Amino acid sequence: MPLIDVKNLSVHDPQQQKNIVTNITFSLHRQRCLAVIGESGSGKSTVAKALIDLVAPSLEVEGTIIFDGKTLTNQEAHQWRGKRIGFISQDVMNAFNPIETIGHQMVETFQQHLGLRGKEGKAHAMAGLTRVHLKNPYDLMKKYPYELSGGMLQRVMIGITMMLSPDMIIADEPTASLDAFNRREVIRQLHSLKEETGVTLIVITHDLGVVQEIADELMVMHQGVMLEHGSAKEVFTSPEHPQTKHLLETRLRLSAPTEALRQQKRVEAFLC
Ligand SMILES: Nc1ncnc2c1ncn2[C@@H]1O[C@H](COP(=O)(O)OP(=O)(O)OP(=O)(O)O)[C@@H](O)[C@H]1O
Numbered sequence: 243m244p245l246i247d248v249k250n251l252s253v254h255d256p257q258q259q260k261n262i263v264t265n266i267t268f269s270l271h272r273q274r275c276l277a278v279i280g281e282s283g284s285g286k287s288t289v290a291k292a293l294i295d296l297v298a299p300s301l302e303v304e305g306t307i308i309f310d311g312k313t314l315t316n317q318e319a320h321q322w323r324g325k326r327i328g329f330i331s332q333d334v335m336n337a338f339n340p341i342e343t344i345g346h347q348m349v350e351t352f353q354q355h356l357g358l359r360g361k362e363g364k365a366h367a368m369a370g371l372t373r374v375h376l377k378n379p380y381d382l383m384k385k386y387p388y389e390l391s392g393g394m395l396q397r398v399m400i401g402i403t404m405m406l407s408p409d410m411i412i413a414d415e416p417t418a419s420l421d422a423f424n425r426r427e428v429i430r431q432l433h434s435l436k437e438e439t440g441v442t443l444i445v446i447t448h449d450l451g452v453v454q455e456i457a458d459e460l461m462v463m464h465q466g467v468m469l470e471h472g473s474a475k476e477v478f479t480s481p482e483h484p485q486t487k488h489l490l491e492t493r494l495r496l497s498a499p500t501e502a503l504r505q506q507k508r509v510e511a512f513l514c
């Protein structure tokens with residue numbers, strides 16, 4: 243039985259009288275990783291948000307989502323968000339309360355979802371920050387979100403999500419604001435989390451390295467519809483749709499200079 247089974251998920255914008263997302267259908271088994279790619283504005287984040295009832299109230303959502311054998315109602319989506327379904331948002335700056343410290347927000351989250359109080363909650367928060375290799379977790383907990391970079395906030399959010407041990411994590415561009423070192427680190431952590439805990443992953447990304455390294459399945463979106471869905475290897479190596487081919491070629495071309503630069507640096511380091 244798949245962990246999540248999505249049938250004909252559509253998101254409609256009544257104001258503009260258009261569909262943002264149309265008839266998305268897929269299922270995902272436990273311990274699998276689905277990567278979702280597609281050009282900017284193709285509806286990737288909207289699908290992710292619709293799965294956990296986080297789309298703007300002005301939008302209408304249709305379709306069926308079955309999670310762990312039960313139809314996911316809005317009430318359950320709210321109840322399970324965080325604890326059973328972790329969400330790492332693309333919009334990390336707005337995911338934190340600007341007037342509370344990082345530590346306070348972490349402890350509050352662990353109290354709400356795991357019932358941890360006082361010292362236990364703080365220890366869990368420290369462990370979460372350490373798990374994503376953030377330095378000086380004790381000092382970090384006293385800081386406010388504006389005192390951290392986007393990349394650091396993203397790692398804090400990943401740390402919180404990991405410490406909640408959800409059944410599934412939806413990560414919306416988890417490596418977008420990270421430098422090369424942290425990017426590798428986050429991919430490695432998501433990968434080992436999947437291997438060690440059996441968590442199911444849905445990762446939205448523009449980063450084909452992420453797809454190659456952790457995805458079992460790949461979904462390609464274009465203008466709100468699903469163009470292709472299949473084994474990541476197959477879609478990657480022999481895309482059926484011309485739009486998928488174009489997207490893969492464009493992204494590979496964009497990542498090529500980085501690889502060339504890396505190789506050049508390796509040669510320079512060797513010559514020194
Ligand atoms: N609340 C909203 N009301 C109206 N339109 C919206 C709303 N949210 C998103 N859209 C529109 O829906 C489309 C898809 O947006 P979405 O954020 O899902 O794309 P995306 O594939 O995640 O893009 P990106 O790669 O840039 O993050 C866009 O045209 C966007 O402007």
Ligand SMILES: [Mg+2]
Pocket residue numbers: 286287288332414
């Ligand atoms: Mg998005």
